[in-house]
Amino acid sequence: MSPLFGPLAGLGRSTLALLGAVGRVAIYAGSATSHILRPPFYPRELLRQLLHIGWLSLPVVGLTAFFTGGALALQIYAGGARFNAEAVVPQIVAIGIVRELGPVLGGLMVAGRVAAAIAAEIGTMKVTEQIDALVTLSTNPLKYLAVPRILAATISLPILVAVGDAIGVFGGYLVSTSRLGFNAAAYLQNTVDFLQPWDVTSGLIKGAVFGFLVALMGCYHGMNSGRGAQGVGRATTNAVVSASILILASNYLLTELFFTA
Amino acid sequence: MIALSDVHKAFGAKQVLRGLTLQVAKGESCVIIGGSGTGKSVCLKCILGLVTPDRGTITVDGQSVTTRDRDAFLARFGMLFQGGALFDSMPVWQNVAFRLLRGAQKRPKAEAREIAIEKLRRVGLMPDVAELYPSELSGGMQKRVGLARAIAAEPEIIFFDEPTTGLDPIMSGVINDLIREIVTEMGATAVTITHDMSSVRAIADKVAMLHDGTIRWHGPAAEIDTAEDPYLRQFVTGSAEGPIEAVR
Incomplete structure (x- = not known):
């Protein structure tokens, strides 16, 4: 083969590998989704995952939202001052948090915490033959391990986003009233008057989609983990990276769908 | 055969x-x-x-x-895996009774626990091991628990x-x-x-x-x-x- 074709062949191989990976993830996602509605169900596992994924992520999401809300208020105030628009701080903080930063930052923080944990746990189960043991005990690993995690993350993330939205707006309120001289009652009134139900709902829908993606990536990479500590480590990294990229990409697509269509 | x-x-x-x-x-x-x-x-x-x-x-x-x-x-079938392959998120008795707690061979929880303890006793482990987690057991004990799990549902093979x-x-x-x-x-x-x-x-x-x-x-x-x-x-x-x- 001519050396000129070398890079072209490499590009072709990479493209085929990428398409293959996309196909495998799509099949895995379809299979996991189809199992959500088919028995047997594992409600105890679901409750355990709701606790792990939802409840235990609350501090991380809450702190992220609080500081983001505060920083956003300072930035909007400083930027708005350039054209005498400091008064829009409550509105921009609210819309910025509930439409974009709440779901996206919440999703990314949960991706870091949950996708990594799921991939590491399932990957370790794979290399220690616990997945094979599940099969020999007549239990479908996809149904027993993946479905409760995916369902729990899809349910938890919108709730986390809702709580994060409230904390984020509160962070902006606290900074605006204590540092920027805003009137507390007027700030809250402006926020409530400005927000539309769809602003909040669109953020919660994004949260559900991000939750699904985070758990899906954790389960997929865990199940396909290589051997040994290195294999599990790589699966964990891949889970976090792919979940984060998918969150950002799907956020753009959903924003396009919700607000420009 | x-x-x-x-x-x-x-x-x-x-x-x-x-x-x-x-x-x-x-x-x-x-x-x-x-x-x-x-x-x-x-x-x-x-x-x-x-x-x-x-x-x-x-x-x-x-x-x-x-x-x-x-x-x-x-x-x-029952199988004893090389490393035990015990589920480390659940206590020993739930590992042993795994098959008896779900699926076609599901029994009431108390009965499944009783069978698990009986099987643990059969492989030479005391009932108090039942509440421990696999990470708290020695290698030999893990093998015995794995063996108890393999025989818990009375398999033919x-x-x-x-x-x-x-x-x-x-x-x-x-x-x-x-x-x-x-x-x-x-x-x-x-x-x-x-x-x-x-x-x-x-x-x-x-x-x-x-x-x-x-x-x-x-x-x-x-x-x-x-x-x-x-x-x-x-x-x-x-x-x-x-x-x-x-x-x-």
């Missing part, structure tokens, strides 16, 4: 099984021996359907292992994957004796893979030696010391000299 006929399996360019043919009669304890990487574990996983052979047929009592009713098929690996000689002897007793008591068909000759002598009715992806020798356990096959001789005596390359 478990029957493997002309089974081939490759992983990428590496051909692991090259026409494996073996029959294990009902109620028989067959031990498959062979060096590391000769395909012993792959053979067991093919029978269980965890790995799909590239070619050949595997049947259990005439029924293909590719049967559509996998749950009913797998309910006939039990597989033992390297049951004594990583154990001291005394604990190995205890596990070997337990396996022999339990298999005899239950009248189960047993297939064990090992390279521990003390296990072979304690557990086997029949021995099959796997080498280069095929059965190199098979016969009654009593004949392993007198058989003239040079591969078997080298393996049994543990000699570095012989037809089996020491560096593979």
